[in-house]
Amino acid sequence: MKPSDAARAPLTVIGGFLGAGKTTYLNDLIREGIPEHSLIVINDFGDINIDAELIDYRDEQLIQLTNGCICCTLGGTLAEQLAKAMRLKEAPRAVFIETSGVADPARIADIARLSQRLTLKEVVCLVDGEQIEANRHDPLTGETWRAQIQAATRILVNRLSTTNDVDARLSELRQLNATAAIHDMGGPAGAAADQRSIESPAITARALYHDTASQSGWQSASLTMPGAVDIDRLRDLLLDYGDVLLRAKGFLYCRDRQQRQLLQFSGRRLNSQPAPARSGRCQLVCIGRAGGRFEELIATLSRLGQAEAAGVA
Numbered sequence: 001m002k003p004s005d006a007a008r009a010p011l012t013v014i015g016g017f018l019g020a021g022k023t024t025y026l027n028d029l030i031r032e033g034i035p036e037h038s039l040i041v042i043n044d045f046g047d048i049n050i051d052a053e054l055i056d057y058r059d060e061q062l063i064q065l066t067n068g069c070i071c072c073t074l075g076g077t078l079a080e081q082l083a084k085a086m087r088l089k090e091a092p093r094a095v096f097i098e099t100s101g102v103a104d105p106a107r108i109a110d111i112a113r114l115s116q117r118l119t120l121k122e123v124v125c126l127v128d129g130e131q132i133e134a135n136r137h138d139p140l141t142g143e144t145w146r147a148q149i150q151a152a153t154r155i156l157v158n159r160l161s162t163t164n165d166v167d168a169r170l171s172e173l174r175q176l177n178a179t180a181a182i183h184d185m186g187g188p189a190g191a192a193a194d195q196r197s198i199e200s201p202a203i204t205a206r207a208l209y210h211d212t213a214s215q216s217g218w219q220s221a222s223l224t225m226p227g228a229v230d231i232d233r234l235r236d237l238l239l240d241y242g243d244v245l246l247r248a249k250g251f252l253y254c255r256d257r258q259q260r261q262l263l264q265f266s267g268r269r270l271n272s273q274p275a276p277a278r279s280g281r282c283q284l285v286c287i288g289r290a291g292g293r294f295e296e297l298i299a300t301l302s303r304l305g306q307a308e309a310a311g312v313a
């Protein structure tokens with residue numbers, strides 16, 4: 001029997017480019033209150049799901065998907081996992097999917113359109129207001145970035161306050177998507193974002209060192225970082241390679257800080273804060289422009305993490 005529309009679980013797709021603020025927004029939603037027995041699906045671009053460790057979930061069911069772009073490499077897996085979850089005796093009352101920053105949310109929304117147990121509630125797209133110009137005109141990132149905006153039913157723009165011409169930025173977004181609601185999230189939410197304390201669930205850690213994997217102009221790498229790193233040296237290195245490094249995030253020890261740090265690099269900005277206590281990872285994932293320079297960065301980062309472990313840096 002076909003479930004009526006009222007019996008279908010609403011699906012919210014949360015998309016947006018690398019580092020745009022998807023995880024931060026999802027945590028805000030959870031804090032504000034989502035239905036009990038929700039299902040949260042987290043996809044991340046690397047083969048370590050850092051985002052899953054940053055989600056502040058409680059009794060919700062969590063599915064972690066890794067390895068690249070949810071829409072092309074994981075389409076089948078995602079549909080299967082969702083179908084399985086929706087067949088459970090107590091099926092989820094609502095579903096939230098955080099896509100990877102290089103995914104096309106439209107293809108994920110199609111899964112809901114095909115499912116008899118889901119109904120598409122909205123496709124939210126987070127946009128880093130500071131990066132609109134850079135992303136829009138970039139030959140590698142532009143197409144993905146535009147597709148994410150075009151697929152949205154609601155566009156949430158943050159970090160606009162640091163740009164010169166807010167109206168011009170908003171009208172650029174409007175030109176790309178004539179129908180979506182567009183909201184300027186303003187400063188405070190984001191400004192406080194890095195200061196938020198994050199309670200994380202315990203998730204089984206996998207020890208990983210991976211070679212870089214490249215896919216049509218993109219390249220990603222996952223590194224183990226067992227040693228205590230000099231944060232200033234790391235900052236200089238990441239900023240030096242800001243032309244090829246689009247996003248880095250992970251957990252590591254820093255020399256002058258007692259607690260393991262959560263490191264976030266996006267839009268050529270680096271910040272760190274105490275990492276969630278419950279997992280013990282010391283790993284970093286990076287994504288950027290494929291090529292020798294990206295590989296050079298990964299090799300240098302790898303040496304930094306390893307050498308300092310051995311005390312020879």
Ligand SMILES: Nc1nc2c(ncn2[C@@H]2O[C@H](COP(=O)(O)OP(=O)(O)OP(=O)(O)O)[C@@H](O)[C@H]2O)c(=O)[nH]1
Pocket residue numbers: 016017018019020021022023024025051100101126158159185189190191193194247249264266271
């Ligand atoms: N200033 C400011 N910073 C933000 C805002 N939202 C997120 N951030 C910061 O931006 C960085 C990336 O945020 P995330 O929420 O992890 O971004 P994401 O889109 O989930 O990142 P990926 O999943 O790696 O693509 C973190 O350092 C956040 O604290 C915001 O509204 N304002």
